[in-house]
Amino acid sequence: MHTALCDTLGIEHPIIGFTPSEHVAAAISKAGGLGVLGCVRFNDADELDRVLDWMDEHTGGRPYGVDVVMPAKVPTEGTQVDLDKLIPEEHKAFVERTLKDLGVPELPEDAEQRAGVLGWLHSVARSHVEVALRHPIKLIANALGSPPVDVIEQAHAHGVPVAALAGKAEHARRHVRNGVDFVVAQGYEAGGHTGEIGSMVLxxxxxxxxDAPVLAAGGIGSGRQVAAALALGAAGVWTGSLWLATEEYLQTMPASAAMQTALVRATSSDTVRTRIYTGKPARLLKTRWTQAWAAPDAPEPLPMPLQNLLVSPAHNRLHETNDPELVSMPAGQIIGRIDRVRPVAEIIEDLLSGYEEALARLEKTR
Amino acid sequence: MHTALCDTLGIEHPIIGFTPSEHVAAAISKAGGLGVLGCVRFNDADELDRVLDWMDEHTGGRPYGVDVVMPAKVPTEGTQVDLDKLIPEEHKAFVERTLKDLGVPELPEDAEQRAGVLGWLHSVARSHVEVALRHPIKLIANALGSPPVDVIEQAHAHGVPVAALAGKAEHARRHVRNGVDFVVAQGYEAGGHTGEIGSMVLxxxxxxxxDAPVLAAGGIGSGRQVAAALALGAAGVWTGSLWLATEEYLQTMPASAAMQTALVRATSSDTVRTRIYTGKPARLLKTRWTQAWAAPDAPEPLPMPLQNLLVSPAHNRLHETNDPELVSMPAGQIIGRIDRVRPVAEIIEDLLSGYEEALARLEKTR
Structure with missing residues (x-):
């Protein structure tokens, strides 16, 4: 499985793996793919810096990348305290009532700020980029379309290519006009922010x-799906959900057993595309929390980043329950095929052998 | 492009083409695929009988099939007059008001019954099967999951295999337990009745x-997509929207120019999955009519077959406007790639050459 993308990025297999876990990202890179570390969990750029130091030590010189969340238009900005004032009381009351109905306990005061609420802010995402460019990264991906043009120029000045997500052809054209080097075609099946056009069509x-290499995202969890993506013209694949149920993920986030149990249990029907996570449509694992937001009495989600600010403390409380039915987690439809927690290298091996089997099957049709 | 399915069905290419037009179905079969004639437009089984006589004369001995719409559970049954009584006044008033708002004129009294309203009734679908089995058909497909077991047995007694649509793995398993021979995996991208799981995953x-051959449906409009489907394990592809913008379609339905104009204009974002066509979720071309039903004042669609009975006369009126913005037509996301009206044989040629190109590209990754 070798495409021109492998030469461009200096990787062995055209498999890009997005993950919030540095242990997973390093393992993907070491197995010959490109591990891409999600930065949104870092409130503080210094914390990202330390984790990237760890990456530099643990990837054995293999390439890796980072992923930031940066809308092209700067949204509401400010400190968390400022922004909290913009959240309607109705929404705060709904969240409190729902958590109570679901039996989710409160947390000690100091635990509330654990998750990366501020990573969703534009200014914080910019600080992520600045820190990341001090490390030998091979890719900056933006999980939300084109980043601002000056950020693209900043990356290019460091010789780092930029990837951006697109859910429509017109978005992809705009990204490339803005200077983006790789387009991640994010099909409807994908976890996280996603549009309405299925991967097969998109x-x-x-x-x-x-006129740029395109990475297939959404529905890629097996070698057959990699073969389908390359048949459709992709230069490589962008994977995400696949890496949540790995042993390495637990090394970064030891309290993720409930999330992994939920993924192993889930079928491909157990996700939902909703604005409740970030304010923009994103596919999440379907749980009692997402169902509460789908009820007729639930308010409309707020725009980004206010919805993040509203729900992030709730996510922390849900997380602490260790209840698979109360997990809040972006996940794509391929989670239906996740049946156990595995090491990253084993998943990569399966992608490669499944790819070869699919090619052999296709060759027999001649 | 040859799979075991070709031998089973006696066809040259594993391309099944569903269409309500006998001219299109015959052209698909003559070009080496399997044309499958949709029967739902026939109120009267004798009319279907005459059209199948025409098929027998115009397919040059090549295999063809038929497609009926038959829920496994018998829904509300009765004459149109009986059933009309079950339709709430609110719904009738909404349809009348919407047509008026859209500037759609009334039709002469005798024109109202033109379309196949009754084809959606279980008893009429059964009569379609009986008539079809008197012809040399090679496949009966049911556009709605398993047909009743006695219908499957009736087809098998005539040596005719049965195909059924599935939008989830559990549906597919049930179909095969019931005796269905081929499963049509209908991805989210597909036109007509469809589920929520994208083709790449489903x-x-x-x-x-x-343990049965699976046909890939949803998002198949090019040779690359056929290659992707076979890479994913399909025995062949099931195509539909692709055949709406053909010259042969106009031979059966001469007044379809507005529909074809709408398809040529549409992007892959111009479809919507909604219950307004039949009462079950189906993907349609997005028009001013579908938008009216998405408005906050629109009523909830009725169950099958009441919703069909409610909207069928409206569809006839919309059709007569010859306005591309007022077409009511099931269509899949691949319509974004339809850029002109073409002959069926040319589309088949493109599928074959696109398939070969995709295979050649994949082989280079070795």
């Missing part, structure tokens, strides 16, 4: 729309 | 779930 549409 | 899931 991917060739974007491949034909832009 | 197809391998169903391939692994059942």
């Amino acid at each position: 991917l060739p549409e974007i491949v034909d729309a832009v | 197809l391998p899931e169903i391939v692994d779930a059942v």
